[in-house]
Structures are given as structure tokens and as C-alpha cells.
Amino acid sequence: xxxxxxxxxxxxxxxxxxxxxxxxxxxxxxxxxxxxxxxxxxxxxxxxxxxxxxxxxxxxxxxxxxxxxxxxxxxxxxxxxxxxxxxxxxxxxxxxxxxxxxxxxxxxxxxxxxxxxxxxxxxxxxxxxxxxxxxxxxxxxxxxxxxxxxxxxxxxxxxxxxxxxxxxxxxxxx
Numbered sequence: 064x065x066x067x068x069x070x071x072x073x074x075x076x077x078x079x080x081x082x083x084x085x086x087x088x089x090x091x092x093x094x095x096x097x098x099x100x101x102x103x104x105x106x107x108x109x110x111x112x113x114x115x116x117x118x119x120x121x122x123x124x125x126x127x128x129x130x131x132x133x134x135x136x137x138x139x140x141x142x143x144x145x146x147x148x149x150x151x152x153x154x155x156x157x158x159x160x161x162x163x164x165x166x167x168x169x170x171x172x173x174x175x176x177x178x179x180x181x182x183x184x185x186x187x188x189x190x191x192x193x194x195x196x197x198x199x200x201x202x203x204x205x206x207x208x209x210x211x212x213x214x215x216x217x218x219x220x221x222x223x224x225x226x227x228x229x230x231x232x233x234x235x236x237x
């Protein structure tokens with residue numbers, strides 16, 4: 064008895080595979096160019112940026128859709144590649160809706176606390192417009208730290224500076 068022949072996936076599955084799991088050279092160049100502009104990654108070499116880029120997950124969100132909601136598990140940070148995102152306080156029962164906290168655009172990032180600790184989101188994040196985000200998750204940061212300790216140290220120090228600056232700004236109102 065012969066084993067069944069392997070068939071190739073149908074055209075729709077091939078398209079899905081190509082669009083979900085593969086990025087074209089133009090996408091890669093655009094992502095690397097975005098990373099170079101973000102202060103968090105200043106001081107990294109092209110090779111280090113490529114290693115980070117390999118750890119990112121491209122996600123697309125339609126306008127007004129949630130990236131995450133307050134109270135959901137925090138898994139990692141997001142970098143805005145295109146579009147805009149609104150961070151909102153949890154909706155209170157006697158209010159007209161969630162209170163907007165911050166509007167973010169291309170090059171901005173949010174959710175970085177999830178890289179340091181497991182917990183839940185304190186705010187919600189919602190796409191203002193059709194948006195493309197780059198997800199960077201805690202297990203990928205840990206893998207980078209293990210595989211490339213020098214890069215991991217640079218990244219953790221940069222993230223620590225960002226968290227410290229944001230905390231200081233929240234205390235001083237600036």
C-alpha cells in the first residue's frame with residue numbers, strides 16, 4: 064500500500080501563507096527604517112536592528128478596533144509602524160465612555176511594561192485609524208537576551224531609560 068500523495072495547498076492557502084508569514088523586501092526595508100527612527104533603538108547597529116526586526120510580529124488593525132483592553136493579560140509592547148492608536152482609561156459605569164489618555168502615531172510605542180513583568184493592562188489601546196503595529200513580546204525579548212546577551216543588555220537598558228523617563232514625567236506633569 065502506497066502512502067497518500069502530498070498535495071500542495073490550494074491557491075487561497077498559498078496566498079494566506081504568503082501574506083501572514085512572509086514579508087517582502089520592501090516591508091523589511093520599511094520596518095528597519097522605522098526602527099532606526101525610534102529613540103529606543105538609537106545606538107544599535109544595523110545587524111542588531113535586523114535581529115530585533117526578526118523578532119517582531121506585524122499586526123494590522125482596522126479603525127476603532129481594540130489592540131487590547133484594560134484587564135487583559137499584558138504580553139508585550141507595540142510599535143506603531145503606520146496609523147494611530149489611542150490609549151484609554153477603563154470606562155466607568157456613570158460616564159459617557161472611556162477617557163482618552165494619549166494619542167500615539169508612527170514611531171511611538173506602548174505596552175513596554177509587559178516586557179518586564181507578567182500582569183494585566185491598566186488601560187485599553189484602540190486603533191484610531193487603520194493601523195499597522197509591530198508586536199514585540201516578552202518571550203522574544205528573553206530569547207534575544209539569551210542568544211545575544213550584548214544586544215539584550217543594550218535593549219534592557221534602553222527600555223529601563225524609557226520607563227524611568229515616563230515615570231518621572233508622570234510625577235512632574237511633564
